[in-house]
Amino acid sequence: MTAIETKERLTPGPASSAMLWEYAPSLESTDHVKVASRYNLFIGGQFVEPHSKRWFETINPSTEETLAEIAEADAEDVDRAVGEARRAYDKVWRKISPSERAKYIFRIARLIQEKSRALAIVETMNGGKPIKESRDIDIPLSAAHFFYYAGWADKLEYAFPNRTVSSIGVAGQIIPWNFPLLMAAWKLAPALAAGNTIVLKPAETTSLTSMLLAEIIQEADLPPGVVNIITGAGGTGAALVSHPDVDKIAFTGSTEVGKRIQRSIAGSKKRLTLELGGKAPNIVFEDAPLDQAIEGIINGIYFNQGHVCCAGSRLFVQESIVEPVIRKLRDRITTLRVGNPLDKNTDIGAINSRAQLEKIRELVESGVEEGAEMYQSSCTLPARGFWFAPTFFTGVSQSSRIAQEEIFGPVLSILTFRTPEEAIEKANNTPYGLSAGVWTEKGSRILKMVSKLRAGVIWANTYNKFDPASPFGGYKESGFGREGGLHGLAPYVKLS
Ligand code: NAI
Ligand code: MG
Numbered sequence: 001m002t003a004i005e006t007k008e009r010l011t012p013g014p015a016s017s018a019m020l021w022e023y024a025p026s027l028e029s030t031d032h033v034k035v036a037s038r039y040n041l042f043i044g045g046q047f048v049e050p051h052s053k054r055w056f057e058t059i060n061p062s063t064e065e066t067l068a069e070i071a072e073a074d075a076e077d078v079d080r081a082v083g084e085a086r087r088a089y090d091k092v093w094r095k096i097s098p099s100e101r102a103k104y105i106f107r108i109a110r111l112i113q114e115k116s117r118a119l120a121i122v123e124t125m126n127g128g129k130p131i132k133e134s135r136d137i138d139i140p141l142s143a144a145h146f147f148y149y150a151g152w153a154d155k156l157e158y159a160f161p162n163r164t165v166s167s168i169g170v171a172g173q174i175i176p177w178n179f180p181l182l183m184a185a186w187k188l189a190p191a192l193a194a195g196n197t198i199v200l201k202p203a204e205t206t207s208l209t210s211m212l213l214a215e216i217i218q219e220a221d222l223p224p225g226v227v228n229i230i231t232g233a234g235g236t237g238a239a240l241v242s243h244p245d246v247d248k249i250a251f252t253g254s255t256e257v258g259k260r261i262q263r264s265i266a267g268s269k270k271r272l273t274l275e276l277g278g279k280a281p282n283i284v285f286e287d288a289p290l291d292q293a294i295e296g297i298i299n300g301i302y303f304n305q306g307h308v309c310c311a312g313s314r315l316f317v318q319e320s321i322v323e324p325v326i327r328k329l330r331d332r333i334t335t336l337r338v339g340n341p342l343d344k345n346t347d348i349g350a351i352n353s354r355a356q357l358e359k360i361r362e363l364v365e366s367g368v369e370e371g372a373e374m375y376q377s378s379c380t381l382p383a384r385g386f387w388f389a390p391t392f393f394t395g396v397s398q399s400s401r402i403a404q405e406e407i408f409g410p411v412l413s414i415l416t417f418r419t420p421e422e423a424i425e426k427a428n429n430t431p432y433g434l435s436a437g438v439w440t441e442k443g444s445r446i447l448k449m450v451s452k453l454r455a456g457v458i459w460a461n462t463y464n465k466f467d468p469a470s471p472f473g474g475y476k477e478s479g480f481g482r483e484g485g486l487h488g489l490a491p492y493v494k495l496s
Pocket of ligand 2: 234254257
């Protein structure tokens with residue numbers, strides 16, 4: 001028996017069990033969605049077999065069933081993709097008028113909207129996230145991102161007044177598995193708007209929506225080679241990073257790989273932006289609207305199974321309200337529905353991969369061993385697939401691994417504070433600096449906290465709100481560079 005199983009499992013108390021409603025299944029139908037048995041590389045506007053002649057399986061993490069085979073690009077494939085991107089840049093994309101560029105980007109946005117239902121289903125099948133999230137958040141935000149940057153394409157001189165703006169060249173972009181299509185949109189849209197061409201590499205567990213995006217790009221009739229999408233794992237990413245003809249690297253993923261990338265391109269002409277991990281403080285003051293804060297805490301850590309770089313994974317509660325906050329959180333996590341991601345009532349879907357599940361388990365066990373007290377929802381987990389029940393820890397010390405390391409799962413660490421100064425000091429005691437949350441009725445306190453918290457994005461009395469017009473990015477080991485908004489154009493332009 002593991003440490004996890006020996007600890008307290010929550011069951012709804014008498015008051016709530018009397019009112020507990022069983023939800024009837026409400027499955028999104030998948031009949032109309034076509035997933036091919038095999039996907040090749042998208043290079044120079046065509047789907048081509050990989051030089052490696054190798055394919056790997058991509059699965060549904062909620063069933064462990066194989067969905068398709070994905071091509072594994074080797075260094076020669078990378079070279080071919082970069083070559084096509086360079087040719088398209090020199091011959092076409094840098095030359096066409098900005099308003100023409102905008103039309104293509106608008107077209108991609110509209111096609112994403114048109115195909116949103118299928119995209120949401122495939123995102124959910126391949127990544128494990130609840131359909132209500134892929135349907136209401138990932139896919140609409142992806143379209144919104146393309147719409148937003150399409151609008152900038154012919155207005156760059158207003159984005160950077162009194163400067164001459166030009167494109168950079170070929171961008172190599174590497175993205176993670178937690179928001180597959182949305183991260184592709186965050187990368188592609190500003191790069192295209194600024195007049196660059198691209199080689200994009202999705203994460204190995206979640207390539208499918210990128211391949212559907214490749215089909216959309218074909219349908220939008222983008223000039224061949226402007227966007228190339230190559231699949232594969234870390235080796236493919238490393239080959240893209242080290243290719244001599246890439247001008248800019250944009251990476252979202254682990255801090256470990258981000259550091260490796262930064263080291264490997266040091267001294268080269270390549271520009272770099274990194275969006276890495278986080279261990280965000282979510283700070284609740286005693287005057288906060290409590291029920292609203294509870295929903296913000298839940299959303300902050302359990303959204304997308306906690307596979308969120310800006311997740312509010314360290315909760316700081318003012319000492320005077322610790323008791324009601326913990327009681328309310330205990331009640332609330334028992335009501336979260338964990339299970340089939342294609343069910344429209346599901347709140348928490350499958351963990352993205354076996355490797356990620358093992359990482360979560362290992363860190364949770366370390367929390368138990370270090371003496372923190374664990375609360376876990378007693379929900380029934382499906383027999384197949386990768387699952388982790390919503391969990392939180394109390395009595396967590398600052399130095400504990402679960403207070404310092406990114407768990408990237410549905411696991412919250414709760415700490416306490418007495419004064420705003422103590423909250424700031426504890427919140428900033430982390431190698432990361434991506435995001436933070438503050439809950440209080442006092443506007444002046446919000447402003448004070450915001451000026452002292454070392455985090456790129458700070459939400460007040462809300463959490464995990466995204467908008468394409470709003471810049472996103474980190475300090476310290478969370479990386480550098482901003483995505484979204486006007487700021488998101490800067491990494492893709494040369495100014496003189
Ligand atoms: P990872 O950083 O290895 O993977 C992210 C992307 O980088 C994938 O496309 C992967 O194929 C690629 N990659 C891997 N090694 C590379 C290399 N040497 N050169 C170039 N590209 C490379 O992340 P992983 O292993 O999937 O997850 C490990 C942990 O990282 C997670 O548990 C989480 O804590 C963190 N993470 C943070 C993310 C964020 O959004 N900030 C996203 C994904 C993971
Ligand atoms: Mg890795």
